[in-house]
Amino acid sequence: MACTPSGYTVSSIFRPDFAIGQVFPDLILVSSDHVHFHVHRQRLYNTSCNAFGGFLLQQSSLITIPQSAEVLNIVLHVVYGMSCLEHNLSLEAIEKAINTLIAYGVPIQHLARPSFPLYQLLVSHAPFHPIETYAIAGQHKLEDAAVAISAHLLAYELFNLTDEITVKMGPLYLRRLLDLQQTRMTALKEIVLRPPANHSPTAKCPQGRQEKLTQAWALAAAQLVWDTLPSISTHALKSTFEKAGPTIACPDCRAMLHMRIQEVMQEWSSVKRTI
Ligand SMILES: [Zn+2]
Known part of the structure; x- marks a missing residue:
């Protein structure tokens, strides 16, 4: 983020000179904490099936949206297919960004395939918050991410599962986790x-x-x-x-x-x- 002479803050990535194929931004999204993000209206429009939650129906070139800069920053990186791993983002912010992407009509299953930023973000949290990350992936049926994250849950003690996490991941992903641990224990015994x-x-x-x-x-x-x-x-x-x-x-x-x-x-x- 950088402060301009006129007093508002501008995203350090989504700046006025953030050109995509020599096309400069034509829209400013303003976060709830007053950070300006310079973006391409058509790009957002093409990614969303509901005009970004209807916000793009406003003809203004400056649109205020209810998300914080931290969350909007993730949303835009995902939409533009840009990695944001270096920002040390919290899992909470990533989860809010996923919910925002869904609300803004962006198909997250498509954008959470391996090597895509959303997949990288979730999997990067797996070593630190494996069950929470797995639950988020399960909740949104992000299959590739859930599979990758499950490798961090081989030793997870399932009696520690809270009702909240269980409900969030859903019965299918809970079952698959149970099966994984049981299959490995049975195989270990046989070997x-x-x-x-x-x-x-x-x-x-x-x-x-x-x-x-x-x-x-x-x-x-x-x-x-x-x-x-x-x-x-x-x-x-x-x-x-x-x-x-x-x-x-x-x-x-x-x-x-x-x-x-x-x-x-x-x-x-x-x-x-x-x-
Ligand atoms: Zn012998």
């Missing part, structure tokens, strides 16, 4: 409960002695199944099972252990991580 294979019996390590490896594996697997979350990393799985190594004297058994650890890592990394 870790399969012990290393036996090697061909040798003089030093006949069939019976190889039970020691199977038991060591079973102990580690039981601990994992007991207190692991569906977000466990392949690295954590590896280090858990590697602890069984030093207890095994036979090099052939240790080789079978390491072979199975490699398989476990591969199998676990191929289990679906998103809804």
